[in-house]
Amino acid sequence: NAGVTQTPKFQVLKTGQSMTLQCAQDMNHEYMSWYRQDPGMGLRLIHYSVGAGITDQGEVPNGYNVSRSTTEDFPLRLLSAAPSQTSVYFCASRPTSRYEQYFGPGTRLTVT
Amino acid sequence: SQQGEEDPQALSIQEGENATMNCSYKTSINNLQWYRQNSGRGLVHLILIRSNEREKHSGRLRVTLDTSKKSSSLLITASRAADTASYFCATDPRAGGTSYGKLTFGQGTILTVHP
Numbered sequence: 001n002a003g004v005t006q007t008p009k010f011q012v013l014k015t016g017q018s019m020t021l022q023c024a025q026d027m028n029h030e031y032m033s034w035y036r037q038d039p040g041m042g043l044r045l046i047h048y049s050v051g052a053g054i055t056d057q058g059e060v061p062n063g064y065n066v067s068r069s070t071t072e073d074f075p076l077r078l079l080s081a082a083p084s085q086t087s088v089y090f091c092a093s094r095p096t097s098r099y100e101q102y103f104g105p106g107t108r109l110t111v112t
Numbered sequence: 113s114q115q116g117e118e119d120p121q122a123l124s125i126q127e128g129e130n131a132t133m134n135c136s137y138k139t140s141i142n143n144l145q146w147y148r149q150n151s152g153r154g155l156v157h158l159i160l161i162r163s164n165e166r167e168k169h170s171g172r173l174r175v176t177l178d179t180s181k182k183s184s185s186l187l188i189t190a191s192r193a194a195d196t197a198s199y200f201c202a203t204d205p206r207a208g209g210t211s212y213g214k215l216t217f218g219q220g221t222i223l224t225v226h227p
Contacts, residue, residue, distance in 0.1 A: 042200050042217030103154035
């Protein structure tokens with residue numbers, strides 16, 4: 001199993017551009033989440049999903065959009081990038097039967 | 113806002129010594145988890161303790177939970193240079209008995225183990 005994969009690894013955007021961060025998992029996990037990590041801080045939850053077609057907001061959802069059309073994929077869309085969205089983004093998944101989450105390697109995003 | 117507060121923010125020890133990290137949180141929890149993050153990498157789950165447990169062991173890891181004080185500690189015994197990493201506690205909130213995986217993380221402890 002590849003586990004949780006994220007693409008791209010690095011991205012530079014200009015203010016106002018849009019883009020989609022990709023996340024996929026091959027473990028058939030129902031729950032998936034997006035977090036952002038800023039320097040010196042822990043992770044903060046952006047959006048999460050408890051299954052295909054079901055998503056909800058986390059702690060810091062503004063400026064981000066998600067959808068979940070399949071169990072495997074959970075893309076995160078930046079609608080109009082702002083410098084405040086410069087961060088490292090992590091996708092995670094977990095099965096319904098266990099609590100621990102499996103994290104992807106992260107996407108480092110810089111908005112200039 | 114961060115649910116968990118961790119201390120110390122940074123810890124520097126010699127190989128063979130024990131490392132203790134503490135975490136405090138604010139609201140009721142279903143469980144508390146500890147994760148490790150090596151520099152530039154994703155997080156890796158270390159150990160989970162449920163709200164009705166007081167102590168748990170896994171290899172060189174020992175975690176305690178005091179729900180009355182809303183605090184937890186992670187002890188790594190006989191530290192190795194390879195344990196150098198950031199360590200995060202994460203709380204899984206109680207939501208009618210169902211956990212949807214909405215973890216809330218502390219800001220982390222940076223552990224450096226010198227050979």
